Amino acid sequence: MNMRPVDRMLRAVARDILDRRDRLSGWKPHRKAFLASMRKDRESLARDAEDRLRRILYHAYETSPYYRDAWNAIGFRPSSSFTSKDLQQLPFLTKDIVREHKSTLVSERFRSDELDLSYTGGTTGTQTSFYLDHACAINRVGRQWGMLDLCGYRPGTRRALVWGVSDDLAQPGTRINLKRWFREYASSQEVLCCSVMNEEMLMDYHGRLLRFRPEVLYGYPYAITHLGRFIQEQGLEPIKVKTIVSTAERLTEVQRGFLQKVFGGEVFNFYCTREYGCIGFECRRHVGFHIDSESVFVEIIRDGRRADPGEPGEITITDLQNYGMPFIRSRTADFGSLSPQPCECGSPLPVLNGLDGRATDCIWRPDGSMVAGGTLADVFGDISSIRFSQFVQEKLNELDVFLVVTSGFSNETEKEAIRQVRELVGPEMAVNIRRVPEIARNPRSGKYQEVICKVNQPQRSTSTQRRV
Numbered sequence: 312m313n314m315r316p317v318d319r320m321l322r323a324v325a326r327d328i329l330d331r332r333d334r335l336s337g338w339k340p341h342r343k344a345f346l347a348s349m350r351k352d353r354e355s356l357a358r359d360a361e362d363r364l365r366r367i368l369y370h371a372y373e374t375s376p377y378y379r380d381a382w383n384a385i386g387f388r389p390s391s392s393f394t395s396k397d398l399q400q401l402p403f404l405t406k407d408i409v410r411e412h413k414s415t416l417v418s419e420r421f422r423s424d425e426l427d428l429s430y431t432g433g434t435t436g437t438q439t440s441f442y443l444d445h446a447c448a449i450n451r452v453g454r455q456w457g458m459l460d461l462c463g464y465r466p467g468t469r470r471a472l473v474w475g476v477s478d479d480l481a482q483p484g485t486r487i488n489l490k491r492w493f494r495e496y497a498s499s500q501e502v503l504c505c506s507v508m509n510e511e512m513l514m515d516y517h518g519r520l521l522r523f524r525p526e527v528l529y530g531y532p533y534a535i536t537h538l539g540r541f542i543q544e545q546g547l548e549p550i551k552v553k554t555i556v557s558t559a560e561r562l563t564e565v566q567r568g569f570l571q572k573v574f575g576g577e578v579f580n581f582y583c584t585r586e587y588g589c590i591g592f593e594c595r596r597h598v599g600f601h602i603d604s605e606s607v608f609v610e611i612i613r614d615g616r617r618a619d620p621g622e623p624g625e626i627t628i629t630d631l632q633n634y635g636m637p638f639i640r641s642r643t644a645d646f647g648s649l650s651p652q653p654c655e656c657g658s659p660l661p662v663l664n665g666l667d668g669r670a671t672d673c674i675w676r677p678d679g680s681m682v683a684g685g686t687l688a689d690v691f692g693d694i695s696s697i698r699f700s701q702f703v704q705e706k707l708n709e710l711d712v713f714l715v716v717t718s719g720f721s722n723e724t725e726k727e728a729i730r731q732v733r734e735l736v737g738p739e740m741a742v743n744i745r746r747v748p749e750i751a752r753n754p755r756s757g758k759y760q761e762v763i764c765k766v767n768q769p770q771r772s773t774s775t776q777r778r779v
């Protein structure tokens with residue numbers, strides 16, 4: 312007898328109990344609302360986004376002292392004639408502002424027990440804490456289940472979570488008690504912590520996956536790739552899944568192809584952050600992120616102004632759901648562009664293209680031009696003896712390239728690697744190859760950083776500056 316449907320049903324029931332205990336019950340209508348938004352037409356979604364934008368602006372002005380003061384200072388007051396075009400006159404919100412003015416950004420209309428404290432998962436600088444109102448938290452859970460539903464992942468589906476943020480996971484070595492067992496059963500998940508992955512752990516993870524038989528692999532693409540390589544090299548029994556959800560790190564096309572081949576599942580890339588939940592998700596066409604336009608209003612900012620469709624720039628978010636602490640025009644330090652065309656899948660949601668690493672994750676050439684981190688991360692795609700690479704720029708005219716290589720990596724390969732990097736960074740930059748046994752993750756976020764830049768953007772030439 313096939314136990315899978317019974318198992319799935321029992322796990323879904325256990326999940327309801329767990330949600331009630333976590334005060335997260337009530338997300339199901341939000342999943343429904345999200346799925347219903349996928350059936351609306353583009354015009355009514357856009358109208359709806361304008362209404363939501365007006366509502367959050369009124370709310371921010373009336374109940375958040377920070378916005379009231381900042382907007383009064385520039386003579387702005389929300390009105391019924393406000394449209395998203397008018398948003399451009401408002402100042403940006405930065406992480407520094409959130410750190411300095413947190414208490415006055417919080418809406419006066421919320422009691423402290425209606426707010427949850429959360430932290431950003433950024434890879435650079437210090438962590439920022441912020442508040443999320445409880446209704447918004449439940450809403451996001453529901454909407455995310457809606458997005459996952461489109462990938463065939465539903466509550467009760469067994470997933471292996473490959474995750475590295477220690478705050479999100481039970482501490483290793485914690486005794487397995489009934490409570491923790493129930494939590495894992497109800498979440499239908501096996502957690503594989505990936506902040507450190509040595510051979511012994513990889514072997515253990517493989518054994519656990521064989522017993523658990525996950526239908527979904529979910530987490531950091533770098534870590535899942537690492538696990539896949541290990542399984543392949545050791546000739547271990549394959550782990551086959553239906554779906555792979557990649558999140559928290561940039562997914563390269565090389566990784567996508569590899570993951571599909573090794574684990575047999577369809578790879579879906581998600582763009583989620585702690586501050587704004589899931590901003591975007593891939594449909595089955597895999598040509599960019601569909602933006603959840605009922606949750607976030609996305610602007611692309613280039614040289615301080617709003618970019619045209621197709622033009623890349625910094626992704627800037629106005630959150631339409633978190634009334635507890637409104638985020639208006641918040642800079643994400645992520646790069647992307649809005650697609651001028653709708654997706655061929657027929658979805659009415661706008662499409663975000665070319666998410667290309669963090670703003671800090673780029674390299675500055677001595678002449679002031681930028682090399683996007685994403686391009687560097689893919690540069691060694693055809694050198695099979697390079698396992699992992701990391702680019703660190705400490706000085707303007709010098710780039711350290713840390714490589715984890717196999718025995719097939721020769722001095723000739725090294726020369727070829729340098730040549731390929733030079734093509735991107737230009738002849739003025741010294742390229743130092745450093746072979747290392749492994750590449751460290753960021754100890755705080757658990758993320759693997761492909762590109763780390765420690766220098767500031769050099770002054771650009773006058774002709775470039777005039778482009779504003």
Ligand SMILES: [Zn+2]
Nearest residue numbers: 594654656658
């Ligand atoms: Zn689509």
